[in-house]
């Protein structure tokens with residue numbers, strides 16, 4: 001019998017590990033590698049947030065706090081939801097965890113029983129299906145086609161719902177596509193959900209502030225208040241304020257769910273880092289200029305990358321509404337052979353050959369549940385992005 005748990009055996013090793021490992025090996029050999037795989041802003045955390053953290057240390061905020069967040073932060077989160085999303089939550093309906101990731105994990109662990117189904121639109125953030133499996137549930141994947149802007153349709157959602165459906169996970173703007181559900185698209189989904197009162201909604205709003213052009217962010221409970229009593233609205237400071245390492249995420253939902261999630265957290269990690277909580281408080285309550293500034297930079301980079309990729313023969317790159325990812329199609333390249341002699345049988349082979357022959361590391365689409373595509377994170381400088389696009393173009397031009 002294996003020493004390791006049967007639960008762990010249900011989880012796949014990350015499909016991105018192979019390419020990341022290969023990129024590391026090549027860099028160690030002295031190759032010039034451009035990694036476009038990291039999902040985090042390349043900016044420093046704004047100064048006033050860093051100062052608030054230093055002040056928190058000096059003020060002695062270095063001890064255990066309430067398990068799921070200090071009261072000041074919970075109140076600031078309620079204010080954020082009221083002002084930015086028109087959602088009316090009290091502090092007892094708010095939970096703070098070690099990153100948005102822990103909030104999602106807590107919610108699934110606290111609610112799933114064997115046989116419970118969770119609807120996950122693909123392409124999806126890699127952690128959703130594995131978290132569902134760890135919690136003993138069954139992921140039910142539905143495909144958001146590129147022709148539909150990578151969004152699922154109300155009809156697809158309706159068809160995927162069964163009596164065993166417990167949650168549907170929505171993520172707008174999305175990792176890995178950057179696709180967003182505007183009010184009209186979101187309403188199409190909330191109308192379906194209103195017809196199925198046993199289905200709960202997990203809305204991952206972590207990229208809320210990274211939206212471009214005239215796209216207006218909406219969250220399901222805002223579009224359809226009738227869903228509030230069965231929605232967990234999740235968000236965090238990682239992407240909005242360049243705070244990925246601080247590990248603060250939060251969620252708001254019905255009190256009974258929030259209490260169950262806190263119970264789980266009390267027996268696993270206890271409170272999120274006390275200092276980070278004060279930093280998050282400063283992020284939510286302080287000047288918001290960083291959000292506008294970073295949005296402008298990411299929009300410029302998005303335009304640069306979309307243009308650069310669409311200039312590559314065989315790559316078709318739609319324009320995303322948000323986040324800092326593009327998810328181009330390479331269907332026209334499947335079956336070709338690279339200048340270095342690699343057969344491009346699928347998107348994993350494309351990513352491997354691209355890395356070996358040009359030094360550009362991207363994540364292949366199969367990792368996110370929709371092929372043949374690849375994901376680029378453009379959270380890096382314009383110069384690096386221009387270099388990467390030039391190398392990808394030369395690679396595509398060399399395909400036969």
Ligand SMILES: Cc1ncc(COP(=O)(O)O)c(C=O)c1O
Nearest residue numbers: 039099100101125175236238249
């Ligand atoms: C879609 C999505 N949700 C949640 C997270 C978790 O973010 P964090 O745990 O840093 O708050 C990420 C991070 O990459 C993400 O891309």
